[in-house]
Amino acid sequence: MSLSNPYRNAEYGEKLVKAIHSVTTRPWRIMDVCGGQAHAIAKYNLEDRLPKEIQIIHGPGCPVCVTPQYTIDSAIQFALKHQAILLSFGDMLRVPGSDYDLLKAKSMGGDIRIIYSPLDALRIAQENPHREVVLFAIGFETTAPIHAQVVLEADRLSIRNLSLLTALFAVPPIIEHLCSLPDFKVDGILAAGHVCAITGLSEYNRLAEQYHIPFTVTGFEPVDILLGIYTNILQLERKRYNVENPYARMVSHGGNSKAMTVLNKVFQPATQEWRGLGSIPMTGFTLRRSFSAFDACRRFKTLHPVNCKKESCIAGEIMKGLATPKSCPHFAIGCRPELPLGAPMVSSEGVCAAYYRYRKHA
Ligand code: SF4
Structure with missing residues (x-):
């Protein structure tokens, strides 16, 4: 310290x-x-x-850890099958899909680009008017408002080649x-x-x-x-x-009403699949009907999840407090940051990666 x-x-x-x-x-x-x-x-x-x-x-x-496997599979499909430019935060690239991850899809020719702000999507869509651009919109209430702002701006600027693949979770x-x-x-x-x-x-x-x-x-x-x-x-x-609220230097009782207004203007509560926890009503956000033209799944007619392989990762048990990373039989053996079996070993916010990086695991 x-x-x-x-x-x-x-x-x-x-x-x-x-x-x-x-x-x-x-x-x-x-x-x-x-x-x-x-x-x-x-x-x-x-x-x-x-x-x-x-x-x-x-x-x-x-x-990143709770984004469903089938959403990653859809992202891969958009990049490889539909030849879209897929924009993603870097953390998502090594999270396993059913067969492989976005990094492998990139090596197979997918135009997958790392972005640092969702707002970059507006510029990239404008610079590539003849390509479809898909923004992999993941996050909690912290990032959902800026994804909503992207949609509002794209609508205002009449950008028609941009859509969102959403995995937005409500805490x-x-x-x-x-x-x-x-x-x-x-x-x-x-x-x-x-x-x-x-x-x-x-x-x-x-x-x-x-x-x-x-x-x-x-x-x-x-x-x-x-x-x-x-x-x-x-x-x-x-x-x-x-x-x-001992964190009052950053958090007020009412929160950020402007951000919540933007979020609620573009998204509405919806059933959301949480990797490891299953499909849970009203725990996520989906685009409102008035913005459905920006829905990548609708645009590419990928409305149903593809079949996913059963995972050996026990992240769901960890998130429910029934296990710890160290009680996972794969921890530091079959599952390591360079060879992850589950998302919590990949993401910079993943708990298994934290245990691996900072705690003794020999
Ligand atoms: S160690 Fe790997 S397989 Fe086990 S819970 Fe963590 S990410 Fe999943």
């Missing part, structure tokens, strides 16, 4: 570790729902500093789904700060009350995470089930 960044301050971190030890009287299972937090927990070895009674569970916090609804599962044994939840900055906190207030689970809005630096855990444990020990 560094002294210059107050949220990496070792002295403050030590105080929080001591405070967590002093308030913990019994076992608690705390879930993070953010790949960035999972990586910080592994990188700063925070789990080992916590009381042995506290177990950290890693929920569905990485959109509060998937947390509610997990909370409703009979085998969900989590006591407290660290709500991801960047998602809360967009959605606001009202949904979490409802969930805390309904499921008797305390939520703590948590950032990504080690001090943020320790503060989130401390605040959560304190609530549990006092039998309180509220939403607390």
